[in-house]
Each structure stands twice: as structure tokens, then as C-alpha cells.
Amino acid sequence: MEQETTEPAKRIKLSATSECYANAILTDEYMQELPRAVVYLSELENKRQISCVMQELSKMLPLEKMGLQHLKRVRQQDILLCKVIDLSGQPIREYLTTVGLSEKIIHILCKNLREQEVPSTAPLLRWQYENAQKYWPCKFHPDKYIESLHSGSIFNEKDRTFHAKIIEILFEIFSKLEANKPCGICIDPRNNAIVAAASSRITINPVMHCPMVLVDYVARTQGGGAWQKELTQEFGNLDGDSYKEMEENSILSGIPTSYLELLRNDKRFTDVQIGAEPIRCKTTVEEMVQNQQSSNMDNLAKYGPYLCTGYDLYLSQEPCLMCAMALVHSRARRVYFLNRSSNGALVTRLKLHSVKELNHHYEVFECKKHDCSNNTKCS
Amino acid sequence: MELFMIEAFAEAKRVLAAGEVPVGCVFVLDYDDKLQVIARAGNDVNGTKNATRHAEFLCIDQVMVFCKRKNLKESDILSKVTVVVTVEPCIMCSAALHELGVKEVLYGCANDRFGGKTLVDVSYVTNKTHDKLHVNGGIYADEAMTLLKDFYKGENPSAPITKTKR
């Protein structure tokens, strides 16, 4: 990120793919240093004492009981005894007696005591692990997927090129067709096709923020949609052929006419697929389920389009709380946004995706490329 | 004001027949010393294939039509509106109602899955901490809860994955 601001020349070239970064906005537990607790350490006189001391400690004062099972017990001749806070003011010697250690072991342990800060929770990412090691040796079970989100390696060159392309389309709609109003595009990542595209319509209705309109356009591709009456102009003035196509084919009904023309006529975008997957009739789905063809398929593959399940949304503005929650209800897979919003609910004022109680969580990415900087709010 | 909850229930029961999560809502306008219901609706998620079509949003749309017809300013009207809804507004709806600046929200039972009051500090996130919106619940809470529970015992037919919970 910082690198980019020092190299502004990179931003201008649109065809270069390397200048499109999508940084995952991970929840705080992945971004913050691990919390720490103070423990008692005992430095033994020689390493031969370790095994007999360990035997009693692992029985009477197991790390699991203190919630420190992610730590190693020994570092060279230092051995971890217990959390200082667990003593609740009791002298250490007394405490060790209460938990049932033998006189002989207590005598060894109390010769050379000191306090030390150690990580009180398990490291989730490598950087936290490396940082934690400075305090005390830890165990670490790396999660490859989250690690790739954090490092950005989840996206290969092809993905990046695609992001750049979609952001280019988004910017074109934003600047040429929608007078710099917030814009958004919904993608089916299985075939990289544009399902729907929309822009803010708050002049018609104050809740018609871009993402709200976008999910309603997605609904149209599934034979639904609530704002058919309020938002008709966007879909008017189709030439004869396109109109006929639209009538027969609702898979294009999430893309306003002017956007459709842009996508079809602008040479830069003619290689981009357009249209949603058609919805399936219930009997087909039931047959598939009965024949057990679908046992290891995900829900989108199994049942066909349902709300925004499996879809990725690209937004020019970080969504506000209303819109961010609308995308939870809609079961979006990923949300990519370009600009942070003063009322943003995915990084600026809240990370909605970190609210564990919600029944659906999408992944969030902040894209660095164009500056649609006259917008500062989700609307 | 509490008595308007009965009208909200009527909306909830009406949409239940269509397989929707039974949540009903009315917007009550306090204008010229007169209380008047200017919008009433229940959830309409299945029919529209749009998971954001909660009762509150349908009511907001109706208020827009109402204001247009009477040539009134939306913000003037909304600031005099009490939202009466059978279930605590979800985070999305609560955020919208904060943003629109309605007078107050009265709800029936709490919404522990998506509750705008329970899970998130909506007035902080929407930056509306000065003129704090009063959101109060517990009116006919048992009736509202029973209605929801009965619904979740059955299946929601149009949701193949998990039930469209509110």
C-alpha cells in the first residue's frame, strides 16, 4: 500500500496488472499483536532437573488448565510455572503447595523465580507467531488460506488482471455514465461474468444506495426485483434486437441499457462475459439431489442462483452499515471496494464481517487503483 | 401508540400465508395532533428474490409515494414518524431508520440473530449519536415471539440453503 503512494506513475497505466492490489480486510484478531499475560518462570540450576520437575508440573499445573496450551513449557533452563493472576495475591510458595506439588520440587522451583510476559492466546498468522517467539516459544498451526489472504498470494496474475478489468469498467460507468455517483458490479466468479451493475439512486429514494440497487438488479436476473416501477428508465431505449433478447432472456436483466451498450461497444470490454446463470426449475434441482449428483457440490452449483450466493461485488465505495448488512442478508461471497467511506461499515467505523453472531460472513478486500475521490460516503 | 402493534401483527400474519418470515410493520405519522398510519407492510423476500425486502423497507417505499403524492418533504414527514414493528429491526433496517431520522422505533420481541440493538451500536456506526433515535421493545413480545417460532418450526420453501432468517 505504502509503496503505491510513492510510485504514482504506476497508477496511470491501466493495462499493467501489477498495480491492482486487493488487500484483505481481516478481522482484528488477525491484525493485532497477541495479548499477553504475566507468568512466573523458574530458572533451574541444570537441565537434568527438567524431567522430574516437568512430571509434577504437567500433572498439578497443566498449561491447558491455564489456557496456555499454545505455549511450550521450557526455554533452555527456564520453566513456566503459572499465571501470576491465578495466585490472587497468595505467596507463590503457598500457591504451589495448594496445587499439590511436593516439597522437594517446590524447593527447586523457588530458588530462582522471576516474572515474564508471554502471549496469552495462540498465534493465528505467521507474523503473530514470529512476534510471539520474542516473548516465549509458541506452538503454531498455520492456516494456509488465511495466510494467503493476509499476504495477498490468494490472487494470481490472472485474478489481478481480472480485478483490474472490472475496476476499469466500474470506473468507466462511474465517470462517463453516472456523473461520479457510487457504482457497483456483481460478478459470478465461476465464469467471471457480469451478473448485474448499478449506481446510486438516492435522488429517487434515500435508501437506494448503490449496493441496495445492485442486489435488486441481481434479483431481476432471478425473476424478482422490488423496484421495477421506480427504476425503469435505466432499462429503456433498447434497440429492437436487444429488447427482444431481454424479453426472452432475463439473464441480462440486471444490467442497465447504457452499461450494456458500453460493454458491447467498447473494444476494451468485449472480452468480458455478461449475463447471469439462468435460474433452475425446482424439479431439475430435486432430480439432481435425488440422484446424488450433487453431494460434493457447493450450494450455488447445486441449486443454481439464489440471492447473491457465491457472487462477488465490486463497489466504488466502502458500503455503509445498511448496505453492508444488506450484503450479509444477500449472502455475497466477497466484497471488493475502492474507496473508504466516512460512513463505511467494513473498515472505517466497524468491521461488520467480524460480528460473529451473524449467520453469514463474506470476505472483504480493499482495492487500490483509481481514485474516485469525490465520493466520501456510501450512498 | 402501542395499539398500532395490532395492525403490525395483521401485516405479519398476512405475509405468513405467502411463506414469508412473519414480520409486520406500520409507520405512524403524528401530524396536526392526529395519528395516522401512512405505511403498512410485511416482509416480501420470497416474491422479490431480494433478501433486503424487510417490512420496514417496504414501508419506507410507501412513505416516498405518500410524500410525492401530497407534495411533502420526506425528511419533514419521517421526523414525525413512529415505526411500529413486530420484531426488533435488523442491523440493516435499524441503520436505515437511523439514517432517515424517524422519531422513534417500537418493537415487539428482540431479534437475537440480526438485532440492530443487540449486536451493533448502530447510532455510533451511522454517526447519529447526538440526536439519538429511541428504539424500545417488549410490546406484545410474547405474541411476536410465538409467531416467529411457529414459522421456524416449518420450512421456508423458497430458501434451499438455510432458512432466510431475519
Ligand SMILES: [Zn+2]
Ligand atoms: Zn450505503
Ligand SMILES: [Zn+2]
Ligand atoms: Zn431488517
